[in-house]
Amino acid sequence: MKKQAIIVLALLMTFWTGNCASAKVNTVQPSRIEVFTFMHDAFQAQLKLSEAYHTRAETERVLTPYFSKSYTDQFLKENVVKEAQGYISYGGDLSPYYIPYFSYNDDTKMLYDDQKHKLYVYEYFPDETDGPVKYGDRYEMITLKLYGPQWKIVQYTFSKEKPVRSVKTLHEIKAD
Numbered sequence: 001m002k003k004q005a006i007i008v009l010a011l012l013m014t015f016w017t018g019n020c021a022s023a024k025v026n027t028v029q030p031s032r033i034e035v036f037t038f039m040h041d042a043f044q045a046q047l048k049l050s051e052a053y054h055t056r057a058e059t060e061r062v063l064t065p066y067f068s069k070s071y072t073d074q075f076l077k078e079n080v081v082k083e084a085q086g087y088i089s090y091g092g093d094l095s096p097y098y099i100p101y102f103s104y105n106d107d108t109k110m111l112y113d114d115q116k117h118k119l120y121v122y123e124y125f126p127d128e129t130d131g132p133v134k135y136g137d138r139y140e141m142i143t144l145k146l147y148g149p150q151w152k153i154v155q156y157t158f159s160k161e162k163p164v165r166s167v168k169t170l171h172e173i174k175a176d
Contacts, residue, residue, distance in 0.1 A: 029112045030151070032173055035119060036104045039142065042066035042153055043099035046075070046089070053086030068145070068154045071097065097156050100125075100140040110173040111164055117146035119173075120164050122157075139163050 030038075045062050054062070059080060063072045075097040079089045091098075102108045102123050111120040122141035141163040143155040157163050164170065 029114065029173060030119070032110055032175055035110060035121060035144070035151075035173075036102075036108075038066070038144075038151060039099055039102070039121065039153075040104075046079075046098055047091075049080060049087070049089040050091050053083065053088050056087055059087050065150075066153055068147075068152045071152075071154055071156075099142060099153075100156075102140075106175065111170045112173050113170050118154075119144040119151070120170070122163055124162075136160070 045066055048062055049059055059076060060072060063075065067075065076087075078096045079091070079098070080087050081090065089095075100123065102121070108121060108123045111122075112118075113120070120141055120143055122139050124139050125135070125137070127136045135158075137160065139157075139159045139162055141155075141157040141159070142153055143157070144151045145154045
């Protein structure tokens with residue numbers, strides 16, 4: 001009987017602390033610095049795939065902490081090639097699904113939807129005259145979604161118009 005009581009008590013404590021931790025994560029919005037650091041680390045993970053050959057499992061393992069499964073699959077399909085030595089990304093001017101070259105200052109806007117647990121990070125990029133590829137004036141946006149206690153990048157958007165319209169559940173996260 002004593003052993004059963006200990007097991008029940010342990011299960012209750014696990015359930016109680018797990019629910020409290022989950023609720024806290026879901027209600028606290030991250031700071032701009034936390035999001036920018038996360039996105040920088042995600043970009044570095046993408047760049048790592050161009051430094052050496054990897055197995056398919058290694059490429060997925062490098063991206064998994066930062067990207068959803070579907071985003072990882074899209075990125076690999078568009079940017080990673082299989083060579084005799086393994087998988088590698090060559091990058092280039094047309095490399096979809098890479099984290100955009102955000103300025104990470106006041107020009108980089110961040111909106112939070114606390115009902116959907118999503119973050120929208122976007123910036124306006126004017127047309128560039130240098131380089132072989134021309135995009136024109138555009139907005140580029142990364143969408144992050146909260147999965148349990150962890151944020152993951154789930155979508156990349158490229159648009160001529162401002163990508164996030166007025167939605168009542170969105171509010172801007174301003175500089176600290």
